Amino acid sequence: MPRTREEARFRHPRHERRGEARLPGVAATLIAIALYLFLPQRLLIAPRYVLPALEGVLLIPLVAINPRRLTRQTRAFRVLSLTLVAVIAASNLLALGTLIHDLVSAGVKDGRELLVASLQIWLTNVIVFGLAYWELDRGGPVSRTQAPREELPLADFRFSQDENDDAVQEISDGSSKTSDWVPTLMDYLYVSVTNSTAFSPTDTMPLSSRAKFLMSVESVAALLTSLLVIARAVSILR
Template sequence: MSRPKTRTALAMLSIPVGIALTGYLISSSLQLGQLLRIDLASYAVPSAGLAIALVCAILLMAGRVRIARRIVILYLVLSAADLVAGVALLVAGLTSYTGGEGGTRLLLDSVLLWLSNIQIFALIYWTLDAALWSPTGVGRRRHFFFPQHVDKLPGYETWEPSLFSYVYLAFTISTTYGPTDMPATSDTAKALAMVQAIIALALFTLTIARAVAIIG
């Protein structure tokens, strides 16, 4: 079991842990089960996602990259569905948050969903773009170009973006509504960036603004 594989697996697992924590803290009325009208415990989806991510990390450490990628995709589908459900339920139920306590709860739920948005899309971009997933260990097609690739900076000739690079990418999209110094080159990457930006925009303009207004 090589150290690079272990570090990669632990880094990958840190994001599902963060997503699970936000899932545990968010209001139960914003869970995926509420949208599907399924009677699920509030911790069911975050716990299931964490279990799937743990299996994936173990497979990565064992060198089973192809199987691990399939499991990551399964995890991302579940997490993205939970995120979209949470945002949709939050926007639809804005009027149910009233009073100072309701405004504080709305602000907390909005921030938690905003953090989930960053974490989930960071993992999506990493799964889509990272060289780890190609059979030769070298990216065959880049969906995002980082400054180190475009400008051919000295000392970065063999540089490959880490998972944190994609966290930074997702953070910039959620705060500026588009990639800044890391342009999306493929249609898939552009579409994903648009979806992430729309979610972030909805959370900022609709929910967080209303929460501040209620509290104020």
């Protein structure tokens, strides 16, 4: 274990500039696409394979640019990555809106299908907002590992590691200031999970207006899914 903060910084130089691994982001995106693909047809805004095919087309060049680690970033890369997240988010929110509309106006009778669909939408919501936070915070995953801290855009989120440098050594050695720690996709997915279950921030605080807006949209969508859709589905099953 490093004995001083200077030694900790030397030992952990921002992931050794290797960049964040590409696989977790691809896996999360493919899971979100698959969850949408298996929704009931009446919740889809287009033929079943149209949006998943579009999302796959957007994903392919992103993987080609950074096949193993996220170290290269261009304007086209940023536009493609943000567009992909926006398409997944919009299609999932529209599916949620259709599901709520059907519940209110059409009197859906198949409670089991409704329950499964609501869980698919909730899980996709967690994944896509986690991806959105990951893509936006501090300029995105490439900037967070490849750019010096003084050149990073303002942070959208404040993690506990960002303020732990004055704690006991075994905690402070892993802080942002001491070890040059930066959040990865798993950290943003955790933020998304806690926001979708607690309907509010927990240990990670939104700082920017866009982060607060996104977390508000996610919380409301999760609240509607949990209280209205799932409760209605369970009542139909009884």
